[in-house]
Amino acid sequence: xxGVYRLNAAESLMKNRSKVANMPDVASHARAQVAGQLDxxxxxxxxxxxxxxxxxxxxxxxxxxxxxxxxxERPEKRGIHMSRLYLHLDRALAEHTVTPALxxxxxxxxxxxxxxxxxxAMVRLDFDYMLRRKSLVSDNSGWKRYPIxxxxxxxxxxxxxxxxxxxxxxxxxxxxAALARQLIQDQFRRDFGDDGPVDIEAVIEWLGSEEGIVATxxxxxxxxxxxxxxxxxxEAFPFVEMIDSVEGALKTPVQAAxxxxxxxxxxxxxGQNLMFCEDAARxxxxxxxxxxxxxxxxxxxRHFESLHPHNAVAIVxxxxxxxxxxxxxxxxGWRHD
Numbered sequence: 001x002x003g004v005y006r007l008n009a010a011e012s013l014m015k016n017r018s019k020v021a022n023m024p025d026v027a028s029h030a031r032a033q034v035a036g037q038l039d040x041x042x043x044x045x046x047x048x049x050x051x052x053x054x055x056x057x058x059x060x061x062x063x064x065x066x067x068x069x070x071x072x073e074r075p076e077k078r079g080i081h082m083s084r085l086y087l088h089l090d091r092a093l094a095e096h097t098v099t100p101a102l103x104x105x106x107x108x109x110x111x112x113x114x115x116x117x118x119x120x121a122m123v124r125l126d127f128d129y130m131l132r133r134k135s136l137v138s139d140n141s142g143w144k145r146y147p148i149x150x151x152x153x154x155x156x157x158x159x160x161x162x163x164x165x166x167x168x169x170x171x172x173x174x175x176x177a178a179l180a181r182q183l184i185q186d187q188f189r190r191d192f193g194d195d196g197p198v199d200i201e202a203v204i205e206w207l208g209s210e211e212g213i214v215a216t217x218x219x220x221x222x223x224x225x226x227x228x229x230x231x232x233x234x235e236a237f238p239f240v241e242m243i244d245s246v247e248g249a250l251k252t253p254v255q256a257a258x259x260x261x262x263x264x265x266x267x268x269x270x271g272q273n274l275m276f277c278e279d280a281a282r283x284x285x286x287x288x289x290x291x292x293x294x295x296x297x298x299x300x301x302r303h304f305e306s307l308h309p310h311n312a313v314a315i316v317x318x319x320x321x322x323x324x325x326x327x328x329x330x331x332x333g334w335r336h337d
Contacts, residue, residue, distance in 0.1 A: 040122065041080045042069030048089060050125060051097040055240050059097055064127040070110055070118035077117055084113040089123075098125065098150065100161050100232050107154035120155040129165075129239050133256045136265040142256025146243055161232050167224045167243060170252040170266070171303045174274040176217035183215040219270055221254060222277075222303045224284055227324060229296040238293055245291070249283040250275075277301045281314035288318070298324035 044067035054060045068085040088109045096102050103123060110121035129146045149164040191206060192198050206212040224246055230237075247253040251273040255266060275283075280301040288297040296318045303312040317324045 036075050038072040040069040041072050041082075042067065042085055042122075043082055044068075044124075046086065046089065048093055050093050050127060052127075052129065052239070053097050053099075053236055055131075060130070062127050062130070064093075064125045066126075067122070067124040068110070069122045070114050071120045072117055073119055074117055080114055080117055085110055088113065099236055100152070100230070100234060103150070103152040103161060104154065104159050104232070107152060107159070111154065120153065122151070122153040124152075125150045129243075131240065131243065135257050135259065135262045136255065136269075137261040138257070138259040140257040140259065140262075144254070144256050146239075148239065150237065159232050161230050162227060163230055163237055163239075163242070164225075164227045165239075165242060167226070167246050167250070168254045169222050169224065169247070169250045169280070170219055170254060170270055171222040171275045171277070171280060172217050172219035172252075172270045172273075173307070174276060174279075176307070177271075177274050180215035180217045184213060187212065187214045217274075218306045220304050220306045222280065222301065224250065224280065225300045225302070226284065226288070227298040227328070228288070228294050229323070231293055231295055234293050242291075245287045246284055249287045250280060277303045277312040277314040281316045285316045294318075296320040296323040298326075298328055300329075 044065075046066040046068065048064055048066055049061050050064045051059045051061055066089060068089055070080055070085070072080055088106060092102060092106045092109070106123060107121040110123070111118055114121075126147070126149045129148045131144050131146065132141050133144045134141045147166045149162075151162040151164070153160050188206070191212070192203070226242075226246065228242070252266070252269050252275075255262060258266070280303070281299060284299045284301065288294055288299060298315070298317050300313060300315045305312055315326045317326055
């Protein structure tokens with residue numbers, strides 16, 4: 001009985017292969033309606049789980065939206081083999097964590113499966129990297145989301161890999177802070193007069209009242225959008241290292257779990273780190289300039305003004321010849337655009 005089952009299965013497989021072989025393959029055999037080379041052909045917004053290295057040496061899984069492309073060099077060919085790109089993605093990402101070496105190998109597979117059609121390949125992964133973050137003072141922690149994009153390309157000359165990330169922080173306007181202080185000084189003079197000693201307890205009570213602190217500076221959530229061309233020789237993507245470095249430079253990253261003592265500490269951080277968008281961009285610039293893994297960078301700091309219906313923006317690049325230009329912008333598709 002078992003032998004009969006095996007025989008039937010083998011016959012079914014042979015029939016299926018024969019059936020597939022006889023199916024029309026228009027993309028491979030039909031000529032293009034209009035001849036012409038194409039820069040990129042492929043798929044985007046492919047949904048797949050991916051494995052990432054975690055800080056504790058383990059792996060974490062997240063969902064990515066993936067783009068996979070090759071060029072179409074032969075102008076007479078109708079199309080590429082999109083299913084081959086998908087299957088290469090599925091096999092590679094199911095078995096391994098995402099590293100520069102994995103993306104290089106994946107792109108080689110793209111080209112090997114299109115050796116008669118293509119000489120350049122590209123893959124892009126868009127995903128959220130989740131980090132557990134401690135509260136500033138209280139014994140709590142919470143999750144923070146960091147949008148990240150990985151973009152890799154391969155041609156007959158070189159392999160290039162890029163990492164883009166977005167970091168949310170708080171910014172308090174220095175000009176608004178100065179204006180608020182002036183109003184508080186004026187109110188103090190009205191309430192306590194210009195001459196004679198004042199009672200310290202009365203002043204302390206006044207400073208803790210809404211009647212005393214008559215003005216506050218405007219502050220807002222802000223975002224640092226960063227693109228990094230990485231040296232491909234490094235074994236792992238520096239997700240946590242770059243996030244920590246940029247947040248450490250800005251000093252006021254948005255928080256997760258917050259109690260009153262945490263909110264007070266956050267208010268102090270904002271007061272000690274008054275920032276125009278220009279200040280924030282220079283802080284990020286200083287960090288990225290010192291990072292040996294970064295060949296080139298593009299950074300934009302956006303302050304989503306509470307005073308205005310528009311944003312305050314500063315952009316800085318490394319200034320590499322032929323590298324990122326200020327006008328380049330961040331990878332499209334991020335939810336904060």
